[in-house]
Amino acid sequence: MAARIAPPAGGADGAAAGELHTTVAQRLRADEQRYTPGRRALVEVLAAAGRPLTVDEVLGADDSLAQSSAYRNLGVLERAGVVHRVVTADEFARYELDEALTGHHHHLICSVCGSVADFTVDADLERALADSLAAAARRHGFAAEHHRLDLVGLCADCAAAGR
Amino acid sequence: MAARIAPPAGGADGAAAGELHTTVAQRLRADEQRYTPGRRALVEVLAAAGRPLTVDEVLGADDSLAQSSAYRNLGVLERAGVVHRVVTADEFARYELDEALTGHHHHLICSVCGSVADFTVDADLERALADSLAAAARRHGFAAEHHRLDLVGLCADCAAAGR
DNA sequence: CTCAGTGCAAAGGATTTGCATGCCG
DNA sequence: CGGCATGCAAATCCTTTGCACTGAG
Numbered sequence: 001m002a003a004r005i006a007p008p009a010g011g012a013d014g015a016a017a018g019e020l021h022t023t024v025a026q027r028l029r030a031d032e033q034r035y036t037p038g039r040r041a042l043v044e045v046l047a048a049a050g051r052p053l054t055v056d057e058v059l060g061a062d063d064s065l066a067q068s069s070a071y072r073n074l075g076v077l078e079r080a081g082v083v084h085r086v087v088t089a090d091e092f093a094r095y096e097l098d099e100a101l102t103g104h105h106h107h108l109i110c111s112v113c114g115s116v117a118d119f120t121v122d123a124d125l126e127r128a129l130a131d132s133l134a135a136a137a138r139r140h141g142f143a144a145e146h147h148r149l150d151l152v153g154l155c156a157d158c159a160a161a162g163r
Numbered sequence: 164m165a166a167r168i169a170p171p172a173g174g175a176d177g178a179a180a181g182e183l184h185t186t187v188a189q190r191l192r193a194d195e196q197r198y199t200p201g202r203r204a205l206v207e208v209l210a211a212a213g214r215p216l217t218v219d220e221v222l223g224a225d226d227s228l229a230q231s232s233a234y235r236n237l238g239v240l241e242r243a244g245v246v247h248r249v250v251t252a253d254e255f256a257r258y259e260l261d262e263a264l265t266g267h268h269h270h271l272i273c274s275v276c277g278s279v280a281d282f283t284v285d286a287d288l289e290r291a292l293a294d295s296l297a298a299a300a301r302r303h304g305f306a307a308e309h310h311r312l313d314l315v316g317l318c319a320d321c322a323a324a325g326r
Numbered sequence: 327c328t329c330a331g332t333g334c335a336a337a338g339g340a341t342t343t344g345c346a347t348g349c350c351g
Numbered sequence: 352c353g354g355c356a357t358g359c360a361a362a363t364c365c366t367t368t369g370c371a372c373t374g375a376g
Contacts, residue, residue, distance in 0.1 A: 066333045087250040108305045119299045136282045141319035142271045148313040156304035
């Protein structure tokens with residue numbers, strides 16, 4: 001249990017560390033919720049990881065967190081729009097920070113180990129995509145909130161491990 | 164339990180009914196599995212629905228199916244590449260036939276009720292998408308198998324129900 | 327003092343598995 | 352006959368919930 005977490009990617013970002021918490025606090029307040037130490041710890045772990053984490057990974061990253069509280073607070077953060085639950089191929093729910101806090105991106109989902117990495121696509125394509133999706137939604141009377149573009153396959157590790 | 168299922172969409176398709184089973188049988192054989200009545204029933208239910216179904220929906224559509232066998236056989240069919248497990252917003256796994264049997268498409272996922280509808284996008288965009296994704300995969304040493312483009316929002320029913 | 331947040335332990339619920347039986351090959 | 356498929360029931364395991372405690376306002 002409690003898996004390890006990859007280091008903070010390249011090391012970019014970082015700039016808006018304080019800004020991050022300010023924004024989170026704002027969103028929580030808007031939802032009449034407090035920004036408690038436990039919730040702050042969750043946000044920090046997710047921000048440091050820079051990719052969607054399972055609850056176990058989150059717990060493993062900061063053992064001051066109790067399992068039930070982690071689940072409960074991730075729920076609170078999700079309702080406040082601070083984090084999103086990401087569903088992959090395996091049976092574990094993963095959480096990541098809202099895109100407003102990290103930038104719009106997509107996921108590379110490993111069909112073997114279930115891990116998730118982020119990537120982005122060209123802005124032009126992204127725009128064309130948005131237009132096309134909006135049209136499709138209109139056709140179906142569907143009120144689109146956001147889109148999800150994932151690439152499913154083998155991560156470098158699993159591919160190297162020969163499957 | 165056991166939810167109802169929407170009627171076979173428009174009524175199109177149908178043409179390759181026999182062909183469908185032939186293909187499924189082939190894939191199962193390639194995986195050294197038999198095409199038993201129970202498995203055939205699953206395929207038929209999924210084909211008739213024309214959209215991803217939860218296990219409960221599948222069971223409700225044909226009560227000759229036992230729950231454990233349904234789960235087991237969906238697993239067999241998935242390993243044989245006949246069906247795919249689709250994960251949405253709620254806690255229920257859904258299954259749909261492989262795209263080779265139904266055509267490439269995307270999903271409109273309702274964030275309220277979890278239901279899923281299919282849609283397609285322009286071929287040009289699809290191509291641009293594929294190219295861009297291939298490039299991203301290459302950059303990350305990721306061996307892409309397929310992509311997944313979903314639109315998340317409110318289905319017509321939930322939107323009409325005022326949320 | 328009051329109420330939200332927290333932890334522990336127990337409950338919940340979709341999915342999986344053990345085992346005995348039936349059928350296809 | 353041998354092995355796989357099937358059903359039932361029991362077991363699993365991630366996630367949620369009940370309850371008592373603690374700290375902030």
